[in-house]
Structure formats: C-alpha cells, structure tokens
Amino acid sequence: MTGNIALALLLLIIIANFALQPLTEPDFGWHLRTGLDLLNHGLALPQADPYSHTMPDWPWVEHAWLTDALMAAIYSGFGALGVIILFAAITVTAWLLAAGLASEDITFRWLACAFSLWVALPYLGARTQLVTLLGLAVLTWMLKRWQDGRPSIRWWIPPLFLVWANFHGGFVAGLLVLGLVLSTTMIVRGLSARRIMFSGRWDERLLSGKDLQRLAVVAVLSACITLVNPYGWRLHAEIVGSLSNRFMLETLQEWQPLSMTGVAGRRYVLYLAVLGAGMALWYRKVEPVRWALGGVFLAFSFRHMRNIPFFLLFSLPFCADVLAGAYDRICRRWFVDAGTLKRAGLAAAVLTGGVLWWLGSEHVERVMLSGTRPAEFFRTTSYPIEAVEWIRGHSDQAGERLYNDYAYGGFLLWWLPDAKIFIDGRMPAWQRRERDLLRDYVALTGAEPDLTVLGKYAVDWALVKRQSPLDECLARDAAWSRVYGDDKAVVYRLRATMPAF
8 A cells, every 4th residue: 555655646736747837838928918818908808919910900800818817826826837737737637537437547647747748748738628628527537427327516517618718719629528428328329129220238327318308408508608798799709710711731840730740749659559558458348438539539649740649648548447457367377466466566666767767857947947037048948038038128229010930920019018029829720811921921921922011011020030031031131130149039120211320
C-alpha cells in the first residue's frame, strides 16, 4: 500500500509538471488584451474589431469573452504566473475527471493521465480550448452519474451549457456528445430488443427508455440555453462560418489532417499503437456508448490535428482499463504475491522519482521564468521581444499601419497594445467585400511575395521574420528601408512615410 501511495503521488507530480506550461501559445496575447480591455470597460464588448487596421469594421464575435475576462483578472492580480497556474489547474481537473470514469484503481487512472498528457504536451498551455476540454470532462462525469442511478443530476446539464457558451465556443462539442449518447443508446437498445446485435450484457449502464426521453429534453434545453450570450444566434453563426471555411481549414497548420512529420503526430500515433495493442490483448468490455464517443472523436483527430486532445480525453478510461488488464495478467501469469506487489510498487515509485530527477528542474525553471520575468523568457524563444523593445524606444520610426506575421499577431497585442495589427489568430475566416485577409496574407508570405497586398491595406511599416521570403523581397525593394534587425526579426519602413531628420 505504501508503494502504491508513493507511486500515485509521484504520478500526480508528473501530471502537474506536464500541465504547467510557459506562455508560448500564439493566441494568448490577444485573449489577454481582450480580457484587460473588457475589465477596463465594465465587460462591455466591442461592436467591431478594435485591434486591427485591416478589418476595423468586422462585427467581431468574442466567443471566449468570460474566459478572457477571468484570465485578465488573474493576470492583473497575480501576473503571468497566475495565468499559468489557472490553465494548469483546468488541465489537471479535466484529465483527472475524465480518467475517473474508469472503475480501476487510482494508480492506473493517474498513470493513464500521465501517458495521455505527455502526448498532449504540444496542445497544452494557456489555450482557451482547454476550457472546452474541462466542459467535456464535467459533462461526461454528469452523464456517468446519471447512468449510475442519479437522475437528478440531469438538471445541472443545461446550466453547464449556459456557463460553457459564455466561456468558450467549443460548447458545440458538448452538444455533439449529448446527441451521440442519445442516438447510440437508442440504437443499442433497439438492436438488442430485436436480438440483431448485443446480447443485453453490457459493461456500462445504459439509460432507460424514459431516461432517453428526458435526455432528449435536456439536450434541447441545453442547445436553447446557449443562445443566452451577448451575441445570441450570432455566436452560433460565427462558429458554423469558421468551421465551414475550407480555405482556412486547408491553410492553417492546426487544422491539417494527422501527420507524422512532427513530434506531435508521432507521439499521437505511438499512443494509438500502444492503446490499440493493449485493447486487443486485454480489453474485453462491452461499452457501446463509450465506443461511440471514442470512435467519433478518434475520426475527428485524424481529420484535424487540433482535435487530438479531445480523443486523448475520451480515451482515458480505455487506457486505464488496458493498464489494469496488463498488470493483472502479469500478476496472474507469474503468481505475484502481496509482498512482491508492495516491493514492485516501491520500486516503481523510486523509478518514477529517478525519472523526475533525470528530467531535472529545467522545465519548472522555464515555467517560472515565463511567469515571473516574461520579457526575459521570450528572449529564449522565437518571439520578437527584442524588436518590440526597440520599437518601444523608437516610436518615431514606427508607422501607423503595421504588417506583422500571423504568429506575431497575438504577441504584439500583448506587448505593443497601442499598435494596430495586420492579422492575428482571431481573423483567418474574416472576409468583407474585396478583403479576404487570409488569402491576402498567404499571397504576401508565399515563395514569391505579392507586395501589392501591402499597398491594398496601406501598410507603411512591417515586422517580419528574418530570412523569410518577405524579408528578402522587402530588402530588394527600393520603396522600403530596413530600420532594425536581429537574429529573429526585421523591421521595415516605407520610405515615402519616413520622418525627415
């Protein structure tokens, strides 16, 4: 028992270590800037985009406004470190709740969390999507309690969606879960009644016919209550419009199909291979609703890599079951007694502690640096903090209408709050008359940059990545003058607008 407790505590430390991530998410800056402005204006939402000069008339729908306000309040009171801890707490809570749906010992549940979070590392940090992952974990926990004979909890589901719809637009994933649970249960019960499939022996409790009617009512109420937000139906229209924008989905990296060219894809494929092999060997449960949820979100993860965390969350009970099955099989095969198990637990705890020692404190030190001295931290990243500091000290050489790379947009809204940006993570689906911002951006940043785009938006200064095609093109163009450069970024100014000295 002592060994198991020690191992569980060390696993919890690993889980927390994975969840604590520095502030490197590209969209964090604009979320923080929005939240700070909301607090300064009494939570009054802007009617149009206040941050760009390219789309100032766009009726911006801020689908994470309450999350941004909460983030800004914590940032104002506790600094960047407070925000890091906030999202780490959201992450840990979501994963532990989801793993808690498994009936296995806590050690196997937390071991599954550690394995899953290691795979999810590229998607963690100060990302508002984690709010939706927490919402999904809470929703599935509620549904499990309902299935286990606590029907009164169903009335807490619509209020969950009321809060969720104002914290993040990913509430649509929750509505999908309700629909999947309802439809899968109806199908399974129908097939079982006709003896077409399923013998009636299930390893998960299914809702009764009367409960299915209640679930349908709850799902309708939940969908309707999401209209109670500052934008009403426009929030839903914005989500549908973004998800149906084919050019955006085909262009942005996070919306690309599963690929093994990067670390994130290779880790995920490894996770699927291990999980699949383990389920083939040791998983023998009949859980049709859980199968349906896992299968649908697995398909989504293949379609878009940004959906990988969703499947990782839903796979946690499977992973815990597989780990417990493997452990049980090993014990039975080698006739392991209680004393040996105790020694094995202690050995595993020592081994886990050794791994933590081997990893060292570098990660925690980077997180602390990001949270306490962010400017110093960003010098170790690809973000152009040095160029930003130069711009702050040479405001006379900055223009009025900035061009910035897509990855810099949110960062600049955090560190240069007075600048009007060209593009950031809010804007890929924004189109108005002749302005299709993402297409124009792609034309400007391709192998042969189309500099007419700069004229189209009357850009008079630019912050670009060093040695990018646009950097090389502007360096050759007589109309532009380089006024600053370092190893990361270069600042250009349109000569016709440069002040005379």
